[in-house]
Amino acid sequence: ISGISYALWSTTKEQTSINKISSGCLKLEVTEGTSIDITNAFQTPDSEGIKQQGYTFTINNNCNHEEYVELNLDIKNNNTLNEKNIRATVLYKGNKIIEPNNLNNLLDRETTNKDYNKGKHLTTVRIKANSNKQLNLKIWLDENTSFNDLKENNTFESKIEIDSIKRENILASDYIRIISEDNEQLAYDETIDNNLRYIGATPNNYVDFNGEKWRIIGVMNNVDDGTGKKESRIKLIRAESLGIFIWDGKQNGIGSSTDDKGSNDWSDSQLMMMLNPIDVVQAGWKATGKNYTIDSEGYVLDSNNQKIYKGVGSYYNHEKGYIPNKVSSTENFIEQEINFNTSGLTNESKNLIDKNVFYLGGFKVIGNYTAANTKDYYEAERKENVYKNNPTSWTGYVGLMYASDYGYATGNGSESKEKCLELPFYYNSEINIENNYIQKNCHINNWLWNSNVNKYLLNVEGYTNRYVGLVHSSGNVGEGYATSSNKRVYPVLYLKSNALITSGNGSKEDSFKLAI
Numbered sequence: 001i002s003g004i005s006y007a008l009w010s011t012t013k014e015q016t017s018i019n020k021i022s023s024g025c026l027k028l029e030v031t032e033g034t035s036i037d038i039t040n041a042f043q044t045p046d047s048e049g050i051k052q053q054g055y056t057f058t059i060n061n062n063c064n065h066e067e068y069v070e071l072n073l074d075i076k077n078n079n080t081l082n083e084k085n086i087r088a089t090v091l092y093k094g095n096k097i098i099e100p101n102n103l104n105n106l107l108d109r110e111t112t113n114k115d116y117n118k119g120k121h122l123t124t125v126r127i128k129a130n131s132n133k134q135l136n137l138k139i140w141l142d143e144n145t146s147f148n149d150l151k152e153n154n155t156f157e158s159k160i161e162i163d164s165i166k167r168e169n170i171l172a173s174d175y176i177r178i179i180s181e182d183n184e185q186l187a188y189d190e191t192i193d194n195n196l197r198y199i200g201a202t203p204n205n206y207v208d209f210n211g212e213k214w215r216i217i218g219v220m221n222n223v224d225d226g227t228g229k230k231e232s233r234i235k236l237i238r239a240e241s242l243g244i245f246i247w248d249g250k251q252n253g254i255g256s257s258t259d260d261k262g263s264n265d266w267s268d269s270q271l272m273m274m275l276n277p278i279d280v281v282q283a284g285w286k287a288t289g290k291n292y293t294i295d296s297e298g299y300v301l302d303s304n305n306q307k308i309y310k311g312v313g314s315y316y317n318h319e320k321g322y323i324p325n326k327v328s329s330t331e332n333f334i335e336q337e338i339n340f341n342t343s344g345l346t347n348e349s350k351n352l353i354d355k356n357v358f359y360l361g362g363f364k365v366i367g368n369y370t371a372a373n374t375k376d377y378y379e380a381e382r383k384e385n386v387y388k389n390n391p392t393s394w395t396g397y398v399g400l401m402y403a404s405d406y407g408y409a410t411g412n413g414s415e416s417k418e419k420c421l422e423l424p425f426y427y428n429s430e431i432n433i434e435n436n437y438i439q440k441n442c443h444i445n446n447w448l449w450n451s452n453v454n455k456y457l458l459n460v461e462g463y464t465n466r467y468v469g470l471v472h473s474s475g476n477v478g479e480g481y482a483t484s485s486n487k488r489v490y491p492v493l494y495l496k497s498n499a500l501i502t503s504g505n506g507s508k509e510d511s512f513k514l515a516i
Helices: 172-182 270-275 278-287 374-381 403-408 417-422
Strands: 004-006 028-032 055-061 067-076 086-092 116-127 131-141 158-165 186-188 196-198 206-209 212-224 230-238 299-301 307-310 320-322 337-339 356-359 393-396 455-460 467-471 477-481 492-494 500-503 513-515
Touching: 055 116, 055 158, 086 116, 116 131, 116 158, 116 172, 172 186, 172 196, 172 212, 172 230, 172 500, 206 513, 212 356, 212 492, 270 278, 270 307, 278 393, 307 320, 374 403, 374 417, 374 455, 403 417, 403 455, 403 467, 403 477
Parallel strands: 004 158
Antiparallel strands: 028 055, 055 131, 067 116, 067 158, 086 131, 186 196, 196 212, 206 212, 212 230, 230 492, 299 307, 320 337, 356 393, 455 467, 467 477, 500 513
């Protein structure tokens, strides 16, 4: 790191008595620490990179009102070490403002110095009136850097650029982090990804999206877009259910189904086909070795030319389609029409979202799996315990929430949030689990719970092909057949990393407004 650049608002005078321009209090003063100078650097894990001294700098705000300040990292033109091999994070009072990430994954920003041809966005911070913030930048060589990427006398030089930024230009993920500083409705989940989530019974997490009310689950870190690029992105869920549908209606021997209760293979589930566009659906088939086709009438044909669905992408395309329904060896897909011309995704909405990897790991442990708590589910979702050859992940636009999303949305009540996260989700007198999630009323303080609704999850069982996850109206996480007919669907998707929150306070009456 060599140096720092920033803009100072100054007082300018022309002539002697007229044309006087004064900046008033708009002045940002920056006090620099010692630059980072790492010689003979070697591949370093995050746990060690964060321990390095780093580069400390203080930003003072002399105004009588708060200021938002964007931090970017400008990268020098003649570097011989690729940015993909450099990881960075920013800390405040010893806590990470952003999770460590490779520079090539960060958003590009314009630079103002001809010697620095590329800028990378780090984060945005809020500095309160007549106050300051001391921040610490840490960078290190990624532990996964191959020796082929390292040559003798490799160098990487960069500098921080600090800019004032208007409220309406702040990235959505940055803004949610900023307001979390003094907002008890937001909490980090302390998982390996350290996601920032809305918690409690009634958080102000409403957003206007698709002409409807949606809600922010949180800022998810390390979201893979399917190409290996990992970013921090906002995760949304529809505030009201899209309707009552089954997960999948394929009977034994049809498509991936091995049971008359449907298949829990999301990559060829009828629900997935209804929610996502044709190119995503077909890419999922290809990735999982499914030799499926779509005929001229819009029917999906499995590898035996059995008609298993019709109307792929009707929700995504804002058009007429067909709901997931029964299909067997003796009867083709039973057509029941539905029209998404008022509730499907609009072009404006689709411009705000992007594909991402949805994890499909099933849950199975020694003993009874229903004794699992929130952390257990989060870890299981990202592992490879699935039924036979079912996929462990899938890349697309629209999915469902996880059991872990539900668990981590719990806030403090008669039992603390921390205790609720440790408790098993499920109660069954035959198992005799005491002090469980329901008994302690943890679900009462969870905005993703609804006493009148059973919700489908993306979670599946790893040892059978017919069970999928549910949040029951009682508040527990359980299971049901993929053909269960009384479960509601709440679409889940991710905003693009460059999406903005331009206004609003997140209440239902003044929901957050989005833009690109």
